[in-house]
Amino acid sequence: MSNPRFLAVQSCYVVADAPARQIEALRRWDPTKHRELKIFLHSDLPANPTAANFEKLKNAPDNGPVRAFVAATQKLSSDLQISRDEAKKISAGGGGGGAMPAPVAAFWTDVLTTRAKSFASSGTSGQAPYDHTGKAIRASEELNGLLREQEKIRRQFSGFLGATGIGRGAGSLAPELYWELLDVDDQGVVTLGASYSRSGTNGSYQAADALYYASGGYYVALTLYQMWPVTVDGKASTLVWRGDMISAASLGSLHGVERLGSESVMMKNISKAVTLFRRDTSGGR
Amino acid sequence: MWAASLFLGATATFAEESDSWFKSILPLPGEYVAEETYVGDGDVRRGPHKSVRDFDENDSILQLVFTPRIKLGVLRLGAAWERFSFGFPGNAPLPDNLQSVNLVIGLDTQLSDSILIRVEAQPGVYNTGFDDLSDDFNLPFVIGGTYIYSPDLQIVLGVGVDVERKYPVIPAAGIRWRMGRQWVLDAVLPTPRLEFEMNPNVTLYAGANVKQTNFRVDDNFGDAHGIPRLNHAILSYSEVRTGAGLDWKISNVVTATGEVGYQPYRDFDFYRANIRYHHDGGAPYGMISLHGAF
Numbered sequence: 197m198s199n200p201r202f203l204a205v206q207s208c209y210v211v212a213d214a215p216a217r218q219i220e221a222l223r224r225w226d227p228t229k230h231r232e233l234k235i236f237l238h239s240d241l242p243a244n245p246t247a248a249n250f251e252k253l254k255n256a257p258d259n260g261p262v263r264a265f266v267a268a269t270q271k272l273s274s275d276l277q278i279s280r281d282e283a284k285k286i287s288a289g290g291g292g293g294g295a296m297p298a299p300v301a302a303f304w305t306d307v308l309t310t311r312a313k314s315f316a317s318s319g320t321s322g323q324a325p326y327d328h329t330g331k332a333i334r335a336s337e338e339l340n341g342l343l344r345e346q347e348k349i350r351r352q353f354s355g356f357l358g359a360t361g362i363g364r365g366a367g368s369l370a371p372e373l374y375w376e377l378l379d380v381d382d383q384g385v386v387t388l389g390a391s392y393s394r395s396g397t398n399g400s401y402q403a404a405d406a407l408y409y410a411s412g413g414y415y416v417a418l419t420l421y422q423m424w425p426v427t428v429d430g431k432a433s434t435l436v437w438r439g440d441m442i443s444a445a446s447l448g449s450l451h452g453v454e455r456l457g458s459e460s461v462m463m464k465n466i467s468k469a470v471t472l473f474r475r476d477t478s479g480g481r
Numbered sequence: 482m483w484a485a486s487l488f489l490g491a492t493a494t495f496a497e498e499s500d501s502w503f504k505s506i507l508p509l510p511g512e513y514v515a516e517e518t519y520v521g522d523g524d525v526r527r528g529p530h531k532s533v534r535d536f537d538e539n540d541s542i543l544q545l546v547f548t549p550r551i552k553l554g555v556l557r558l559g560a561a562w563e564r565f566s567f568g569f570p571g572n573a574p575l576p577d578n579l580q581s582v583n584l585v586i587g588l589d590t591q592l593s594d595s596i597l598i599r600v601e602a603q604p605g606v607y608n609t610g611f612d613d614l615s616d617d618f619n620l621p622f623v624i625g626g627t628y629i630y631s632p633d634l635q636i637v638l639g640v641g642v643d644v645e646r647k648y649p650v651i652p653a654a655g656i657r658w659r660m661g662r663q664w665v666l667d668a669v670l671p672t673p674r675l676e677f678e679m680n681p682n683v684t685l686y687a688g689a690n691v692k693q694t695n696f697r698v699d700d701n702f703g704d705a706h707g708i709p710r711l712n713h714a715i716l717s718y719s720e721v722r723t724g725a726g727l728d729w730k731i732s733n734v735v736t737a738t739g740e741v742g743y744q745p746y747r748d749f750d751f752y753r754a755n756i757r758y759h760h761d762g763g764a765p766y767g768m769i770s771l772h773g774a775f
Contacts, residue, residue, distance in 0.1 A: 260661075260662065264662060275681075381632075381662075382661070382662040383662070448733065449733050451510055451511075451512060451548060451774035451775070452510070452512060452548040452555050452557070452589060452774060453555060453589040453597065453599065454774075455555070456554060456555055456589055456590075456591055456597055457597060457627070457629065457635075459591070460591060460594050460595065460597060460629050461629060461632045463594035464594050464595060464629065464631075464632075465632075467594060
C-alpha cells in the first residue's frame with residue numbers, strides 16, 4: 197500500500213455451517229474468553245448508547261497495559277487519540293478503587309458515549325478528529341483511504357458499504373455497536389466498533405466490522421467478509437474470504453524487513469483469531 | 482522554559498524538513514548509515530617479543546541501501562564503504578588502512594507468516610586503499626532466517642560465508658525478545674544489545690559490536706616490512722566493542738546515536754602466513770552515527 201501507515205492482509209478459509217449461521221456465530225462470539233487475543237473487556241451497545249453501557253470500564257483488570265492506559269490518561273499523554281474538546285474535559289487526580297480511578301473511568305465513559313452516539317446518528321463522518329496533538333486524523337478519511345488503495349475490494353463491497361456508516365454518514369443498514377478494552381503493544385486501548393451484514397444472491401453474505409475509534413495504538417481498523425455457501429463432504433459449509441486493513445501511526449515508521457515483519461505478525465494474529473473462532477463454532481476445516 | 486520550547490519547536494521543524502528532503506531526492510525507499518568511531522591507544526602483540534603499542538583507530542562507515550518492495554519481498558540494493566585507519570608507530574608490520582568498498586545485493590522475503598528469510602551478498606573490493614584494486618575482489622554473503630514466535634519474541638538463525646576467512650562458514654543464532662513495554666533484548670550478532678525505551682524518541686542501550694572482515698594487503702606489503710610472504714596476503718581483522726549508548730530519533734528518517742565504551746578485543750591475523758598480532762591492551766572508544774530509513 198502506498199500510504200506508509202496502512203497495512204492490509206487477505207485470508208481465505210472454510211467453516212462448517214451455512215453463511216447465515218456463520219454471521220450469527222460472528223455476532224455471538226465472545227473474544228474475551230481467549231486471553232491470547234488480549235481483549236480484556238467486550239460489551240455490546242444498544243442503538244442509542246448511554247453512559248450506563250460503559251459501566252464495565254470501572255471493573256477493568258489490574259494489569260500493566262491498563263495501568264499504562266490510566267497513567268497516559270492522567271498525564272494527558274500526547275499519544276492519546278482524542279479531540280481538543282475532549283482533552284479539555286479531563287480532570288486529574290485519583291480516587292475510586294480498582295485499576296481504573298473514577299475520574300479516568302468517567303472521562304472515557306464520556307468520550308465513548310459521545311462518540312458512539314455520534315456514530316449511530318452520523319456514521320464515521322460525525323466522528324471528532326484526533327487533533328489533541330499534531331495533525332488532525334479523521335476516521336472517515338482513514339477508512340476511505342484504506343479502501344481507495346484496494347480498488348478491487350472497494351468495488352466488490354461498494355454497494356454494501358454504501359449502506360453502512362463506514363467512511364460516510366449513517367447508512368440505511370442498522371449497525372451492531374460494541375466497545376472493547378484491549379491491549380495494543382502493552383498499552384491499554386479503548387475502542388468502539390460497528391458490525392454490519394447483508395445477505396446477497398444464492399445464500400452468500402457480505403459483512404463488515406469497523407473499529408472506528410481507538411484511544412491509541414491504531415487509528416482505525418476494518419475487516420470485510422465475503423461468504424459463499426459451499427458443500428464439503430456432503431455438509432453445508434461456508435467459504436470465507438476475509439480482508440483485514442489497519443491504519444496506525446506506528447506503521448509509518450516501519451521500513452524494509454520491519455514492515456515485512458509487521459505483516460507477518462498481522463497474519464499470525466488473524467490466523468490465531470480465525471482458528472479460535474472456528475474452534476469455538478466447531479467443525480472448522 | 483522558553484529556551485526549551487524554542488529548541489523543541491526547531492527540532493520539529495527540522496524533522497519535517499529532513500523527512501521531505503529525503504523523500505524528494507531519493508526515488509525509492511531505503512536506509513542509510515553514516516558512522517564514525519574513534520578508539521584510543523591500544524596494543525597488540527606477536528609472541529613474547531614483538532608488539533605494536535599505543536596506536537589509535539578510526540573506523541568510518543557510509544552505507545546507502547535502497548529497499549524497494551517487489552512481489553517476492555523487499556529487495557536490498559546499495560553500496561557500502563568502511564575504512565579502518567590505524568595510527569601505527571614507525572615500521573609496524575601492519576597496514577595503516579583497511580578498506581572495503583562493496584555493493585549490497587539482497588532480498589528479504591516471507592517464507593510463511595512465521596518465517597522471514599534474508600539473503601544478502603556484499604561483493605566488492607576488500608584491501609588497504611584505492612591504489613591497487615586488481616584482484617582484491619571478494620564476495621562474502623549471509624543467509625539468515627527469523628522465526629516470529631510472537632510479536633514479542635523472534636528467533637534468528639543464520640550463516641555468514643566468506644571464502645577468504647579462516648573458517649569460511651560461521652553459524653550464528655540469537656533472539657529478539659521484547660521483555661516489557663520499555664525493554665528489548667536484541668541478542669543478535671553482530672550488535673547484541675539490551676535496550677530501554679525512555680520514550681518513543683529516545684532509547685538507551687548497552688551492548689557489543691562484533692566485527693570481523695578479511696582484507697588483502699598490497700603486492701609489496703611483505704617486502705616493505707621484511708616479511709615477503711605477506712605480499713598480497715589475506716589479513717583477518719577482528720575487534721569487539723562493548724559499550725552503552727543513546728539513540729535519539731530526530732525524525733522518522735533521522736536517528737542520531739552516540740556511544741561510548743571499551744574495546745576489550747582486537748586481532749590482526751595473517752592466518753595463511755601464520756603471523757598473528759593478538760590483543761594485548763584495550764582502549765576506550767566513542768562513536769557517533771546518523772542513520773535511518775526513508
